[in-house]
Amino acid sequence: MKKVLFIIAIFIATGISAQSKYQKGMQKAFGFWQKGQLTEASQLFERISKAEPTNWLPAYYAATVEILGSFGMKDEAKLTAKLNKAQEFLDVAKSNSENNPEIIITQALLNLAYIAFDGQKYGMTLSGKNNMLYAKALKIAPNNPRVILGKAEWEMGAAKFFGKSTKPYCEQVKKAIELGKKEKIEEEFYPRFQVKRAEGVLKQCQG
Template identity: 25%
Template sequence: MKRILFSLMAVAGTIFTVQAQSDQYKSAMKQQVALLDSNSTFTVGGMQQLANTFERIAEAEKTQWLPYYYAAYCRVNEAFMTENKSKTDEIIDKSVLNIEKAQALKGPDSEISCILSLIASARIGVDPMTRGMKYGPESAELLETAQKQNPENPRVFVLKGQSAMYTPEAFGGSKTRAKEMFDIALKKFATFKPESDIAPNWGEGYVKELIKQVQ
């Protein structure tokens, strides 16, 4: 009887510990995710700091894909905003490492394909003349994959519109095309429901700012 009671107490203790860890993880993630769309955070230093935090959470919660995903998202944005292009590839490489870990845990996923597309676009920015032919089609193909994986993902259309907006017309860019994609993105955001309160849901505020620029 004592052995049974001890076993039950041990199981209860384990469940309590796991639950406490889970609650701590969710609390930490909610705090950081809430900062992603803040203008004060959307700077090189802000993205770097957030990436560092998500990477620490990822190392503590090695079975969770979202910390790696968000770390990759922050790193690639850091790469886009970094003025010293000699450092860009190094930052992008960190993003790649994180998104590969996320993909290993999550598997094929529309949100991950969006980050991979962003990574390819960031590579172009280092030297558009020599890298555009390689990474441009790669970025576009990844967005097509993301759309097939989840046609209702608004971030796919945010990124398609962004690509059309910043690509020269001689290479297929168009503000008209960008506006079309942004309008679709807003319609998708109106009905999109993230899987949880810490699942990817970024981009709505950003696309509204982009629409102002193309109108």
């Protein structure tokens, strides 16, 4: 009996150790991100993803960091390489969490990075895809504040491009903020709603 308990204790200790290593790694990666060290953050999220092959979050964050780092790039070859890498991470995340609204809207963000780089080249093919992605995400999670805000921002961007008012989308941004403030997330490292950023979007919407 003592031997059995000892074996169980080893398994529990190993589990705690592994979990602690994952937590420390994720926290360190977020620390790099916060400091603007995007390459280091992406590389660490990638390493964690390989160590946690069934966990969608590290690959999701690796993709997000790569996508955000692509905005403002002037070299198309470098942009494409960065976004191809981000797509690989997103595909890993998708394989671990099918029909996940967080991953779906991040795919839309990746498409937006291409459109922002060259609207004439990528707008025609990717705009329709983004409309479908946001519609799909909203159908899966109608009260997800990140989905609601992402969709509103996407539609605001389209309105600005065509010289139309963005005011019709203000209510959706407000709804996202309200839901974001009330949202309770239990899963560790799950994406959080950025209230301050959403409030900045609302100011643009009303302005």
